[in-house]
Amino acid sequence: MTDTMTPVSGPARRNRRAAGTDPEKRRQILDGAYQVFTARGFDAASMNDIAAAANVSKGTLYVYFQDKEHLFVALIERERETQKRGAFEALDQDADPVRALANFGRCLVRMITHEFAVSAHRIVIGVAERMPDIGRSFYENGPMQGTRLIARHLDRMVAEGKLVPIADTGLAAVQFIDLCQSTLTRPRLFNAVRTPPDEAEIDHVVEEAMAMFLARYGVKRRA
Amino acid sequence: MTDTMTPVSGPARRNRRAAGTDPEKRRQILDGAYQVFTARGFDAASMNDIAAAANVSKGTLYVYFQDKEHLFVALIERERETQKRGAFEALDQDADPVRALANFGRCLVRMITHEFAVSAHRIVIGVAERMPDIGRSFYENGPMQGTRLIARHLDRMVAEGKLVPIADTGLAAVQFIDLCQSTLTRPRLFNAVRTPPDEAEIDHVVEEAMAMFLARYGVKRRA
Amino acid sequence: MTDTMTPVSGPARRNRRAAGTDPEKRRQILDGAYQVFTARGFDAASMNDIAAAANVSKGTLYVYFQDKEHLFVALIERERETQKRGAFEALDQDADPVRALANFGRCLVRMITHEFAVSAHRIVIGVAERMPDIGRSFYENGPMQGTRLIARHLDRMVAEGKLVPIADTGLAAVQFIDLCQSTLTRPRLFNAVRTPPDEAEIDHVVEEAMAMFLARYGVKRRA
Amino acid sequence: MTDTMTPVSGPARRNRRAAGTDPEKRRQILDGAYQVFTARGFDAASMNDIAAAANVSKGTLYVYFQDKEHLFVALIERERETQKRGAFEALDQDADPVRALANFGRCLVRMITHEFAVSAHRIVIGVAERMPDIGRSFYENGPMQGTRLIARHLDRMVAEGKLVPIADTGLAAVQFIDLCQSTLTRPRLFNAVRTPPDEAEIDHVVEEAMAMFLARYGVKRRA
DNA sequence: AATGAATGAGCCTTCATTCAT
């Protein structure tokens, strides 16, 4: 306000940012949060530990994120963005819509059984009772999006005569997604299997998923 | 106020038991724990609240259970027993093995989307990173058992010529179980849907699961 | 609940109290709080210090008092009770209502310039902006009560012909109370004088207060 | 945005001053501090808020004032100067010393029940235990000055035969000042009354103060 | 000289667990 009379800028201009806006530091914090949340879950992760893991003071945490919950949500959002990209592009990587579907299935499973996705699922699910908004929002922006994507793809396939007419493509989409994950996701979630499945396993399960899905909805060749 | 008024009793009154062995009180505690864990999750449930809900003193909690974690594990085990029975008997309720399979599917979904099962899943999953034993044990004694049961049933069906030969009945069993839950379990887990599905929904999804499963493994009538 | 079937009391009866009800410990805490609040004011007093001063664990503080504010209010209330008694009885200690008035004045000043009263005033005043309820309640239950008491006494004196009629006994009462404290309370409040006035000072000021008050409202003897 | 547009200036622009000496900025800071201290009290006022209210960076605060306490003391001193002037001149605004006294009384009450004075009193009193210097200094430079002023005025009045001889004009001065404030200041201090008294109230109380004071020290006209 | 991001000590409060009764 008082500066307006001094047209000069003076030594105080420089590349200054608003508080909590340095994207480098923000990333640093999220990286630390990733480690701690991932290793301990929401409640057992302490802001102290996160600050230490991020190599940042406790106060700084609160400059960048309103509170623990917001920090966690931001972390989840970041990871979701990272991962969405992969699977969503898979659908377009093959001109043959049937092969594209299988591609998507493999991508999805790879992503969903990956270290962080599993942790994120665990935490969000673990917290969903007390913080329903986080649960719902995660579900709607994550799993539900994938479902919609597939449902649209199925619609197209039906229109192109690659599949027989489907009464409820929404359900069919979820069926496909669930089949792709059979035996792979659940044990990961419960930590009964501590490493992601290898490519061979994924291929096998997705193949079987395709087989079952096409047995139901594929066009029978000949008569 | 004091013992002096009771000439009888002495150290022998009531049947003496070992510490923390009164099954009535144990049940009472587990009932309280059920309520509190279910409503708040593992970390947010306080031993204080549990003691209050169980109408028992905090000290008594520790007579019956080593600590919070053991109490929680005991609770889960009790609930699992209760629920297993239902679904497991469903398989035998119909002479026709195909109808028996559908019966089982409906039972399973009913059970798994029920209030407590959802809570238990949430908690166990939420805690699985920090306490892998709980996660693994829950998985092995819960979902995995159901899978084994179905796998054996499928084997029988194949042997009876009701299904075409199946290379991997273990995978097929999980596929069936997952199909039965499509669209029903996941949103419950994330608390995006706050009530169990009604019977009509369950019927519909299980029918579609059967249709898809039989499209793949059913014996084609005629040629 | 389950014990109801055992008419005996057993070893678990004893003189048990509800949580946070031991009056001895409550006193102990208030004594510690007195010291710390008195020495540092509301904000600068830490619950840590209070616990230490009271020789009690921090947790125990919260068994007896909901939070810092409630602890402080309880402390004030205790002190008020202690002090009210003294001054209120002073009015009845002399059959001559004029001398009773002077008695009351001396009592009031003694009380109000006393170590704790000064501290309590300081804290409540210091906190009145942020916590208006505490301020108002303190005022209404403290100073205002004294005023009412005096006002009634003045009414009686007028009725008995000891004073000329007074248009506004409420105002007159405050005038009297203020005169009694002239030069004595204010410097104490600001900590410019660190010890209570001695009896001689009090006598002098109260005499002058009486002189001025009676010059205004006393019945002029003859002409 | 950058310096490039101003060919002039350089390191010599504006008259260079010692650190923290720009009186304009100093005023700006004190204005912000006034608002925040007034609204929240000493402890609850944060340097952050003050910096924001003053439109100045937090660092600048510390260029102009050593720390929070010094800033607060400076603020009090500034306000005192502002207000003293008003009341002190009132004594000279009327040739009749009796009317001048009443004038002064009204001015004093107006000033002392005003928003800021009340806040300042609250804060200083609230802090007097921990920071006795602030309390004493405030008292000596504020209330005590007013008292001295009145005491001298009374001396003059006695000398002029307007009042009967007074043994202790210091005490009499305080008595007068206290009477002027009866019922008006105390409830403000405790925040039991949230707005300054209106002129009619002030007039009434000061009139009654004068009446009582003159009943005691006024010269009785004839016999 | 001014800035404001970063610091980290410290605050109030909670809660699993213990132990005298």
Place this chain on the structure above:
DNA sequence: TATGAATGAAGGCTCATTCAT
């Protein structure tokens, strides 16, 4: 054996102050 008051470590968060820019 059952009780529940007491404990004290630890948690999330704030804020006066510093310092690189």
